[in-house]
Amino acid sequence: MKRLQKAIFLCIRTVSLLFAVSAISFALISASPVDPVQQYILGLGTAVSPEQRAQIEAFWGVEKPLLERYFSWLGQLLCGNLGESLLYRRPVAQIIGERFRNSLALMGCAWALAGIVGFLLGCVMGMYRDKGPDKLLKKVCYVLSSTPAFWLGLLLLLVFSVWLGWLPVGFSAPVGALKEEVTVWQKVRHLVLPAATLSLTSFANIALHTRQKLIDVLESDYVLFARARGEGEWTILRRHGLRNILLPAVTLQFSSFSELFGGSVLAETVFSYPGLGSAVSEAGLNADVPLFLGITLFSALFVCAGNLAADLLYGVIDPQMGEGEKTG
Amino acid sequence: MTENRESLLSIRDFGVSFQRYDSRMGQTRLQVISNLHLTVYPGEILAVVGSSGSGKSLLALAILGMLPLNAVTGGEILYRGKELTPERQKQLRGKKIALVPQSVTFLDPLMKTGKQADGQGGTGLTQKRRDIFRRLGLPGKTENLYPFQLSGGMARRVLVSTALLTEAELILADEPTPGMSLEQALEALRMFREMAEEGRAVLLITHDLDLAVEFADRVAVFYAGTTVETARASDFQNGPDALRHPYSRALWESLPQNGFRPVNGFQPYAGNLPGGCPYAPRCPLRTARCETALPPVRTVRGGEVRCYDGA
Amino acid sequence: MKRKNQRTKLLVLAAGLAGVLILIYALGLLIPEKAVEGSFLEAGRPPCLSHPFGTDALGRDLLARTLKGLSVSITVGIVASGVSAGIALLVGIASAMGSRQVDAAVNWIIDLVMGIPHTVLILLISFALGRGMTGLLAGIAATHWCSLARLVRGEVLQQRSRPYIMVSRRLGKSGGWILLHHLFPHLGPQFLAGLVLLFPHAILHEASVSFLGYGLPPEQPAIGIILSESMRYLSAGMWWPAVLPGAALLGVVLLMDRLGEQLRRVLDPVTAQE
Numbered sequence: 001m002k003r004l005q006k007a008i009f010l011c012i013r014t015v016s017l018l019f020a021v022s023a024i025s026f027a028l029i030s031a032s033p034v035d036p037v038q039q040y041i042l043g044l045g046t047a048v049s050p051e052q053r054a055q056i057e058a059f060w061g062v063e064k065p066l067l068e069r070y071f072s073w074l075g076q077l078l079c080g081n082l083g084e085s086l087l088y089r090r091p092v093a094q095i096i097g098e099r100f101r102n103s104l105a106l107m108g109c110a111w112a113l114a115g116i117v118g119f120l121l122g123c124v125m126g127m128y129r130d131k132g133p134d135k136l137l138k139k140v141c142y143v144l145s146s147t148p149a150f151w152l153g154l155l156l157l158l159v160f161s162v163w164l165g166w167l168p169v170g171f172s173a174p175v176g177a178l179k180e181e182v183t184v185w186q187k188v189r190h191l192v193l194p195a196a197t198l199s200l201t202s203f204a205n206i207a208l209h210t211r212q213k214l215i216d217v218l219e220s221d222y223v224l225f226a227r228a229r230g231e232g233e234w235t236i237l238r239r240h241g242l243r244n245i246l247l248p249a250v251t252l253q254f255s256s257f258s259e260l261f262g263g264s265v266l267a268e269t270v271f272s273y274p275g276l277g278s279a280v281s282e283a284g285l286n287a288d289v290p291l292f293l294g295i296t297l298f299s300a301l302f303v304c305a306g307n308l309a310a311d312l313l314y315g316v317i318d319p320q321m322g323e324g325e326k327t328g
Numbered sequence: 329m330t331e332n333r334e335s336l337l338s339i340r341d342f343g344v345s346f347q348r349y350d351s352r353m354g355q356t357r358l359q360v361i362s363n364l365h366l367t368v369y370p371g372e373i374l375a376v377v378g379s380s381g382s383g384k385s386l387l388a389l390a391i392l393g394m395l396p397l398n399a400v401t402g403g404e405i406l407y408r409g410k411e412l413t414p415e416r417q418k419q420l421r422g423k424k425i426a427l428v429p430q431s432v433t434f435l436d437p438l439m440k441t442g443k444q445a446d447g448q449g450g451t452g453l454t455q456k457r458r459d460i461f462r463r464l465g466l467p468g469k470t471e472n473l474y475p476f477q478l479s480g481g482m483a484r485r486v487l488v489s490t491a492l493l494t495e496a497e498l499i500l501a502d503e504p505t506p507g508m509s510l511e512q513a514l515e516a517l518r519m520f521r522e523m524a525e526e527g528r529a530v531l532l533i534t535h536d537l538d539l540a541v542e543f544a545d546r547v548a549v550f551y552a553g554t555t556v557e558t559a560r561a562s563d564f565q566n567g568p569d570a571l572r573h574p575y576s577r578a579l580w581e582s583l584p585q586n587g588f589r590p591v592n593g594f595q596p597y598a599g600n601l602p603g604g605c606p607y608a609p610r611c612p613l614r615t616a617r618c619e620t621a622l623p624p625v626r627t628v629r630g631g632e633v634r635c636y637d638g639a
Numbered sequence: 640m641k642r643k644n645q646r647t648k649l650l651v652l653a654a655g656l657a658g659v660l661i662l663i664y665a666l667g668l669l670i671p672e673k674a675v676e677g678s679f680l681e682a683g684r685p686p687c688l689s690h691p692f693g694t695d696a697l698g699r700d701l702l703a704r705t706l707k708g709l710s711v712s713i714t715v716g717i718v719a720s721g722v723s724a725g726i727a728l729l730v731g732i733a734s735a736m737g738s739r740q741v742d743a744a745v746n747w748i749i750d751l752v753m754g755i756p757h758t759v760l761i762l763l764i765s766f767a768l769g770r771g772m773t774g775l776l777a778g779i780a781a782t783h784w785c786s787l788a789r790l791v792r793g794e795v796l797q798q799r800s801r802p803y804i805m806v807s808r809r810l811g812k813s814g815g816w817i818l819l820h821h822l823f824p825h826l827g828p829q830f831l832a833g834l835v836l837l838f839p840h841a842i843l844h845e846a847s848v849s850f851l852g853y854g855l856p857p858e859q860p861a862i863g864i865i866l867s868e869s870m871r872y873l874s875a876g877m878w879w880p881a882v883l884p885g886a887a888l889l890g891v892v893l894l895m896d897r898l899g900e901q902l903r904r905v906l907d908p909v910t911a912q913e
Binding site: 220221222224225226227228229230231235239240243244 | 392394418421422423426427429431433434435436437438439447448487490
């Protein structure tokens with residue numbers, strides 16, 4: 001019963017947060033001095049008569065009060081209509097769908113890579129606590145977590161694309177190539193550098209966290225007892241360490257979707273990778289209000305999904321949460 | 329009776345101190361165990377009895393070679409007549425010397441009890457372990473429970489089972505019975521007795537003198553980091569005249585059935601030990617030399633004692 | 640003795656780090672505008688003795704631009720983290736001392752702020768305020784207070800249940816008095832260290848958002864803008880406008896991080912002993 005209650009509470013909270021996000025982003029964008037009507041007209045590229053302008057303004061509902069505009073936008077949103085992008089002149093939902101597929105490949109690779117590498121390095125650091133390998137890796141982690149993601153991207157671009165010429169400079173496919181002609185191999189080649197940038201700037205967090213958790217475990221009574229029973233250090237890591245640090249690490253990875261998305265905005269911009277991240281930045285720069293709002297909401301949904309997954313994981317995998325209620 | 333046999337474990341002049349950084353004094357040493365003499369013979373249960381804070385739990389860790397890194401040891405520990413070096417300790421741990429720890433925190437919270445009791449032995453031990461679980465009165469489902477689902481008594485029985493599963497010649501049991509019902513405690517102790525009869529030795533570390541006298545062959549009285557007397561358990565049953573050290577007598581008198589008289593004063597804690605005999609400040613029989621020099625170990629009526637009285 | 644030595648050592652180190660930062664800041668302010676004016680004769684020079692960081696495509700000295708940019712970054716970092724820390728203090732204390740509803744509301748707001756990726760939220764706020772210095776400052780200040788607020792809340796809650804506070808309350812002292820005389824002295828050190836540790840994050844976000852084109856106007860020297868410009872010449876082999884200013888930024892961020900760590904250790908009675 002308690003679990004069900006908790007799940008319902010979590011869902012209500014998530015929905016309430018998403019509504020708040022929609023309201024706040026709508027309010028912020030409406031407060032902007034940047035005039036979407038003006039931007040739209042500029043985008044048309046032709047002269048507009050005052051009558052036409054009035055028509056466009058009526059279409060945008062500029063003269064209506066804020067709340068009324070919000071609710072009509074929200075109503076459209078709930079029907080699945082996110083409006084039309086000013087920049088691309090296509091439905092926002094369609095653009096998000098397309099771009100998210102690219103972003104998913106990028107963020108997915110970076111997320112998994114950062115998680116695995118970070119976890120392994122964290123284990124190594126914990127096992128060699130305060131010795132050479134730990135000290136070195138700790139420094140690497142601190143430096144990488146202080147490195148601006150876009151600068152790291154620039155460096156990688158400079159080394160691997162400009163100097164060595166191994167990898168392409170940007171875009172998710174060769175410029176000018178037709179969609180059908182792009183091979184998986186080409187896509188992968190365009191994915192390598194952005195994914196490397198993104199995972200390099202995000203693995204430090206998980207590595208340092210895993211290190212601390214492992215040190216806590218190695219200082220515990222049950223590891224003392226395992227040693228007394230003749231288990232070697234690496235056996236202890238395998239039998240007791242991994243078991244006790246894996247779940248917190250996975251949970252942390254799921255709750256890091258916010259940083260992941262933030263990093264992808266920068267990485268995608270540096271490499272002109274056509275994902276959601278570069279789209280949100282362009283949308284803001286070009287005052288493409290519907291697209292900006294749409295991606296903001298989508299990114300909040302993405303973060304919420306990660307947090308929800310982290311919460312649920314604890315409930316499902318950790319025996320202390322799951323079976324605890326059956327036996328008492 | 330046991331003196332002529334070859335000892336299994338022999339501890340001589342053993343001491344443990346900790347290095348500490350003090351805000352005013354800089355680096356200081358904290359002596360926790362000092363001048364410890366103890367001999368364990370195969371086939372016996374030797375109880376080490378002391379109040380909490382007397383450093384007796386560290387004794388088990390010292391024998392296993394698992395003291396914290398900032399601990400410094402002195403003196404020697406012989407196992408089967410040969411020095412117990414760190415390499416030997418590593419070899420013997422869990423195989424020839426087994427530990428029975430105190431509480432549920434010594435069990436991995438995320439591993440099922442059965443798998444945990446089997447240890448590195450894996451499934452090869454499962455049948456034997458099930459027998460032992462049954463004998464200890466653990467229900468059949470216990471093996472599929474996680475430690476947090478066990479009662480305190482169940483957890484201790486699981487811990488006891490881990491030692492019973494090994495081929496260990498020496499079992500170090502650190503307060504194994506609190507939290508068990510009387511019946512469960514007796515069963516656990518009976519199993520220790522059986523192991524002793526197989527020729528293994530059990531070092532029972534406890535604060536419970538009654539229990540020690542009831543179940544052990546010999547009782548070592550631990551006071552302020554050292555053993556003041558090692559006597560046959562029967563000496564405690566025979567009353568104060570059979571005992572050799574004033575502290576042992578005071579302990580005997582403090583038992584409920586013997587008058588329930590509390591021992592006056594407080595046990596000095598580590599870092600605050602008097603120069604000579606640690607018991608001197610509380611001792612009714614103290615003389616001038618008790619306060620300056622630690623009495624040597626003497627054998628009196630088949631027991632060992634550190635006291636000038638009667639020498 | 641030992642402890643005093645340790646403390647002095649930590650303090651000297653912290654003062655040294657702060658000194659370097661102040662020096663960078665002062666240099667940025669003192670360098671005359673003329674030094675960053677371009678001359679086409681000197682365009683695109685790689686690093687040399689007269690231009691240690693080289694010059695950009697417009698012939699502007701990159702070292703001077705970088706220093707000016709860093710001092711802008713430091714200003715933004717200090718103002719934004721100061722405001723952010725102020726919000727954190729108010730919100731944290733309100734949620735710890737207030738009713739359950741206040742606490743729940745604060746938690747909900749924190750979840751809300753954490754629910755939008757920081758970079759996106761900063762872009763949004765910057766957009767709302769018309770993409771300039773104000774927008775940038777407001778965006779960074781609005782997104783960085785959450786974890787510090789949680790720390791303050793936890794600390795106040797922990798202290799509140801301590802016997803000495805209970806005694807104070809029994810003696811009839813008001814909540815405000817306890818806050819001023821017991822909680823602030825205790826919170827001070829942690830809060831100060833937390834504030835300094837916000838700097839590096841704030842600076843990183845400032846650079847990122849400027850890089851994306853949302854922060855400072857292009858004519859202003861900012862590291863993000865220099866790096867963004869450098870992308871255009873990267874394929875032509877001009878590596879210095881990308882590498883050197885970025886490395887300088889990384890250096891400042893690391894310095895700030897170290898400074899915060901040192902302060903935390905000096906002010907924390909437990910670690911100061913180690």
